[in-house]
Amino acid sequence: MAEKVTIATVARHAQVSRQTVSNVLNAPHIVREETRRRVQEAIAALGYRANQAARQMRTGRSRLIAVRIEPTRDGINGSVLDRFLHGLTETADAAGYRVLLYTARGDDHEIATYDDLLGAYDLDAFVLTGTKHGDPRTAWLAEREVPFVTFGRPWDAPEAHPWVDVDGAAGTAQATRRLLDTGHRRIAFLGWPAGSGVGDDRRTGWRTTLAAAGLDGAAPDRATEDGIAEGEREMRHLLARDEPPTAVVCASDSLALGALQAVRDAATPVAVIGFDDTPVAAAVGLTSLSQPLAVAAARCVELLTGLLDGHPTDPHVLLDPTLVLRHTA
Amino acid sequence: MAEKVTIATVARHAQVSRQTVSNVLNAPHIVREETRRRVQEAIAALGYRANQAARQMRTGRSRLIAVRIEPTRDGINGSVLDRFLHGLTETADAAGYRVLLYTARGDDHEIATYDDLLGAYDLDAFVLTGTKHGDPRTAWLAEREVPFVTFGRPWDAPEAHPWVDVDGAAGTAQATRRLLDTGHRRIAFLGWPAGSGVGDDRRTGWRTTLAAAGLDGAAPDRATEDGIAEGEREMRHLLARDEPPTAVVCASDSLALGALQAVRDAATPVAVIGFDDTPVAAAVGLTSLSQPLAVAAARCVELLTGLLDGHPTDPHVLLDPTLVLRHTA
DNA sequence: CGGCAGGATTAGATCGTTCAAGTTGCTGGA
DNA sequence: TCCAGCAACTTGAACGATCTAATCCTGCCG
Missing domain, CATH: 3.40.50.2300 (Response regulator)
Structure with missing residues (x-):
């Protein structure tokens, strides 16, 4: 079993302090070019990976996004969620986030789950699929200023919160x-x-x-x-x-x-x-x-990362479906 | 914004030390009944939730299970994965674990993802859906002694690793x-x-x-x-x-x-x-x-939690499908 | 040549939890 | 009476990162 590689190991190897290694990772511009290169070589050589838990403890951010997986409502439309999830995971990955699943029976249970996920895992954001009239879940999240996006418009208040939908x-x-x-x-x-x-x-x-x-x-x-x-x-x-x-x-x-x-x-x-x-x-x-599910998922992630990283984009995205011609028309 | 509730807050409130609170959570039997009750009341009153990141940093365990979500291979069978995922999330939840998704293009990329997930997130275990002849992924995981279960038998070596399958x-x-x-x-x-x-x-x-x-x-x-x-x-x-x-x-x-x-x-x-x-x-x-997908998912989680918590169960589970009679036979 | 601005780097404290090593108080056997 | 043994609980250190504040250069101006 190889020794555990921490930021201190890298620092020693590159003959710099821990903080400089941290800076190379999080604020490369303030590190001199030559030092940066030396640190990056050490990182590559040692196969160092920043421990997410330690980082999260200090920064309070987990780089985790939660998505609800529903019990395959009617079956025939179930695979919509399937494809959406895949797109979400892929885009989130590229943006440095990971996707956590959760289930819930009923709105109350779902809100309790939010509470748990936020408290225990410091979740960064939520993606909700489908909202209904006067949704208690979005109200709860909005009240606590938890970043979230819905896939599906809030029909009663289109400006209420960020969403992505298909027209x-x-x-x-x-x-x-x-x-x-x-x-x-x-x-x-x-x-x-x-x-x-x-x-x-x-x-x-x-x-x-x-x-x-x-x-x-x-x-x-x-x-x-x-x-x-x-x-x-x-x-x-x-x-x-x-x-x-x-x-x-x-x-x-x-x-x-x-x-x-x-x-x-x-x-x-x-x-x-x-x-x-x-x-x-x-x-x-x-x-x-x-429905352009992969694109919709990508836009959801973009909206969230925008909110989280402080460069918000247009919070309402409406996508056009495309007509796939086959035998019946 | 309410103050953040940590184990120290609870300890103060219940007039005990941090460690005693920790013991109530992780080893209740060594705490006197009356003290335990007092601590539990404090926990409930304050709405305390153990910070997973801090716990993980100390114990090295994340209570996170990773599952690959595939790009909906042929479509018509896609919803199988969908239902499996739902079952997995639900059972894992009940066992105190959460499900993390990942995608990968190709075996090499998947193995790199394992490395990343293990290094950065300290993942506890993996669930693989489907294995093939001489699978490099299972070999990689086995070599590093990472707990994992496959949904689907390894046909060439049925005893190689834990699996759940449908007969x-x-x-x-x-x-x-x-x-x-x-x-x-x-x-x-x-x-x-x-x-x-x-x-x-x-x-x-x-x-x-x-x-x-x-x-x-x-x-x-x-x-x-x-x-x-x-x-x-x-x-x-x-x-x-x-x-x-x-x-x-x-x-x-x-x-x-x-x-x-x-x-x-x-x-x-x-x-x-x-x-x-x-x-x-x-x-x-x-x-x-x-296919009894919910049961299969539950068994996967049972196998993993068994491995993780040190009370392993029979590592090879074969489930019978049931015949659903409709018009065509 | 001294002082000072400011960029690059470092040392120490800190996040919230659990582990390891105590401390306390009580029981009971020699 | 004394202390071993145990149960119940407490204290300080540690996990691995980032934040804050301090230090070290280096060059430039007066």
Whole structure:
């Protein structure tokens, strides 16, 4: 077993004091060029790594970011979080931060977990995925001035805190335009009940695009809970109309998959576009809107490191999804 | 801003020394009952939390476990990792450990990351998902006596290190028996090319079960890379035989999904069973073998905490998957 | 040639915890 | 009576970094 290499070992090896080694690491500009080089050589030669715990004790900063990992809500959308996490870990890594996971059952438990993580581990920042109306978690964090970012806008107060989000309306608008461009005129929307910020946003993009094309009059629009069975049922409703739609934009891949099953029996082909570009969509050839999760994750990290290192950037980032064309539209 | 509560604050409040407070936390049995109660009340009243960094500096243990998060290999199986991670985080939490994520491109980079994590963060243990033939990573860790567990057996040396795995053979055996029980006699297997431990294992369960039923003679068996298109293609090959199979056991949900597409056009109905019980399987009603990921994760944590706290358990855990019956079999 | 500014470097204290080595007070056996 | 032995608790040092304040040069100005 090799001896433990501390800052003192490096200092001795490079014939300088501990503090100079520390300066080479944290404030290189105040160290003379030649000394710096000598220290850096010693660091490389000895394979020295600054002990994070000791550093943290002195500075009060852990270079750790916490992210909640949820219990894979509906499954089909679960892999969204998966990809987001990967992007987050990678970008954080590059910025010198590491990602710590936590779980929580309920808001109270989650807040207790914040308290614990902050108290015991001196966590630097939190990333929350999804917020809801009057979220107690963001209030708690804001009150204590703990840096955090949410992936997902706070719909009731868009300026409340830093966030990164994907522009759902821009996505469905893009999908709708694509359908208009390929000749469709009766374009339906299959979404969630009004009241969810994300769902309403996605519906808006479809509606405004149709309106801009002068087609909003009788645009068929249905709302249901998320799910494949639900999607199929509602799509059958749409197909049973006098003038059934020739295309449908869906608020999720689950709904789109259901719709796809319904249109299989239809007399004329019906175009279907989903949302989230889940692996399932890729698997069955469903055209879908892909969220730039890696970019979103990177922006979250940028926002946080900006806050932590004192050079804040624009705290509200809205990203456009991209339409991935496959067989169904 | 409240004053920072340290062990000294608690000690003063409870009229004891720092060390006694420390003992209440780490070795309660050596503290007199009444003193212990007084200290615990002080801890609760002040909301004291032991500073992990300071503790770590003294003990050299961080109560942190690292897990690699992969770049969502093929997508359709991505959510397996997702669920595993969630289980891991939850069990680790209960055992007083936290989960740190890391990514790596290539084995060399991964080993460099180990070095960094161990050097800078004093990581207590690693969880690796999947190992391959002559894995340099496990060798590196073993050489340095770093505690680790793999989720997935080391196929070439089953005793080499602690692992937790799901018994693929038992799974496909169960699936095959189910098909035999429901009257099927021509049961095919659709799997991966020989050489992958997991794939061979899954094939074995099917073969031995057929053999035990005296049906192994002309059991049709095909091998291909994983993927929906590949599954569909190979299934069409099987269906084109003189005596086409009436059922097929697949090594993955991707292959099963492909098979499902192929049998849709078949003259007579063909039963299909997949493996992994991915969200897609649930979505399309595919019967599939479900891996007990939460249990597997829990066992990984148990193994590690056992190693770390000095009461090791049986280091090789093999879990049975369960057959989730849906429409397709 | 003395003094002084200021850049480069160093020594000592400190963060919050646990370890090692005491100290105290009590019991009981010779 | 005395002290060994033990349980319960306390004190000082140490972990490895950074912060603060002091020291050492070196060059330049008056």
